[in-house]
Amino acid sequence: MLRVVSTVLIVLLAPAAQAFADPPSPPPEIRAADTPHDRGRSVDLSWSPSASEESGGVTRYVVQRAVDRPEEFHAVVTLPAGSRAYTDTSVRDGVSYFYRVRAVGPAGESESASAGPVRASQQWFNPRKSNLLVIAAVLIGGISWFIFQASKGRRLYIRKIAGIEAIDEAVGRATEMGKPVLFIPGIEDMDNVQTVAGLSILGNVAQLVARYETRLEVPTRRSLVMSVARETIKEAYLKVGRPDLYNDAMVYYITDEQFAFVAAVDGIVVREKPAACFYMGAFFAESLILAETGNSVGAIQVAGTAMPTQLPFFVAACDYTLIGEELFAASAYLSNDQKMLGSLKGQDVGKAIAAGFILLGVALQTAASASGNGALVNAARWVSSLFRINP
Amino acid sequence: MTGVERIELWIGALLTLMVYSFLYRDNPFYKFAEHFFVGITAAYAMVLAFWNTLMPNCFGQIAPSLVGHVLPTAAENPANPVRWIPLLFGLLLLARLVAPLAYLSRWAMALVIGYAAGANFTRYLQSDFMGQVRSSMVPLLVRDAGGIAYGSSLSNLVLVAGLISALAYFFFSKEHTGMFGRASRFGIWTLMVAFGAAFGYTVMARVSLLIGRFQHLGRWLGDIF
Secondary structure, three states: OHHHHHHHHHHHHHHHHHHHHOOOOOOOOEEEEEOOOOEOOOEEEEEOOOOOOOOOOOOEEEEEEEEOOOOOOEEEEEEEOOOOEEEEOOOOEOOEEEEEEEEEEOOEEOOOOEEEEEEEOEOOOOHHHHHHHHHHHHHHHHHHHHHHHHHOOOOOOOOOOHHHHHHHHHHHHHHHHOOOEEEEOOOOOOOOHHHHHHHHHHHHHHHHHHHHOOOEEEEEOOHHHHHHHHHHHHHHHHHOOOHHHOOHHHEEEOOOOHHHHHHHHHHHHHHHOOOEEEEEOOOOOOHHHHHHHHHHOOOEEEEEEOOOOOHHHHHHHOOEEEEOHHHHHHHHHHHOOHHHHHHHHHHHHHHHHHHHHHHHHHHHHHHHHHHOOHHHHHHHHHHHHOOOOOO | OOHHHHHHHHHHHHHHHHHHHHHOOOOHHHHHHHHHHHHHHHHHHHHHHHHHHHHHHHHHHHOHHHHOOOOHHHHHOOOOHHHHHHHHHHHHHHHHHOHHHHHHHHHHHHHHHHHHHHHHHHHHHHHHHHHHHHHHOOOOOOEEOOEEOHHHHHHHHHHHHHHHHHHHHOOOOOOOOHHHHHHHHHHHHHHHHHHHHHHHHHHHHHHHHHHHHHHHHHHHHHHHO
């Protein structure tokens, strides 16, 4: 009986014992290629599993790399058993690399054939993003068309925006009261389009201020914004023929730290008591603190931001708020710049196209869901795929 | 509590009280805290920009062996002469300080703004346009194992109606009158409902910040008594 049991055990455990006795067999096939459609500095590796993996003879794979010649391999990364691919992003473009993948188990490490040479390179065009190119081309085409129309003298209609009329009213009130106008062009730097839009509105406010001979205060959180704001205001004062009233001190940098900036602006508001406060640009958690302080000194307040999380605070605490895209529309409307108006009209084309595709997608999805028809399901998937964001 | 921790606790508590004194009115304590905060952070931002941006990304790339004496990681890379270009543009910004050359600073500003516009275009187009259009294509009739999922169907209907009407509100090329005007008004109502929900949610988050400050003051009072 004992002999029978031991024979059965030997037969059953022999393969496992064998797996732990010898080093694992190497991955039979290793492939290395430049990562397609990328910006370079990347190589894709893939391999077939080691024959020893199934019996538990592999615990990890070690990817090794050599430069120029298949000699002197160095470990790049260690991956767990079951891994089949790795993307090496620590390579340089134009350099020849060779790769090995060794299976490692309790009984040791396998040999490995090498793959290569492979060179990473950058591609100019990523065909996976063709849909992005087409959509961008349609939008840019629409914008260019309206700019072209505007340059030919065609009047571009833009509907009235409630907050814009309030700008005149606010500056007029500050003039009557002999108090300054405070303008905060957001707290972000010049790489944020909301700051650019805010400074464009600042140009218009500065023209009014110069015309009415009112005092303007523009504290900034970024030094570059301060420089651009100064240029904007100087140009506005020149435009209305009052360069004598301009001085650099009306625009000043405070600090880069968000809440230190807010503390300083709050101090300015309660000490200077501006009659009009403008908050135009990108804001974060400080929006309510600024608007509440302005409200406490009785200032008429006009805000504009495209930050969805801060809009509720401006809507609650300010007299007028330019909501989201109204901020960009207002800067185009006020500047009366044909390029900006054309751009705004072009964006409207984009919105109309988006609304059309959403309605089409919703109709197809609804019909597909209601009927279960395969053709409708495929059509809904195809429309949806037009807007897929590919890596 | 060590002596250093006790000093930190006291500075934190006193500055908190000084800042909160603004709730009563502007006063010398608030002014002190304000100027203290601004001064320290402005200096800190300058030091941070020098050591975290200028040294590793500019000077360390132009003259790694030289900068390597004070910033060892800089010496690991070869010299990168391309970095002279951003340095040149950075110097152009400083041209504002010399009146006859002030116009040169506009080139650097134009570069920053132009780059930001171009770089952001595809990013926003993907996240704010393509991504949102795709995720808004939802069925108004949702089915599940038991038949029609009324809750999900209603959610999708509200989503699509709110989205299309809000888009109508942000359409600037057409007067908001008639049917279009009604859709636009529904859109602004939808936005206001969303703002109300966001307001309440954020106020809750702010209350948690206040609690954090009170806990700090509580530790301080505990240390005193």
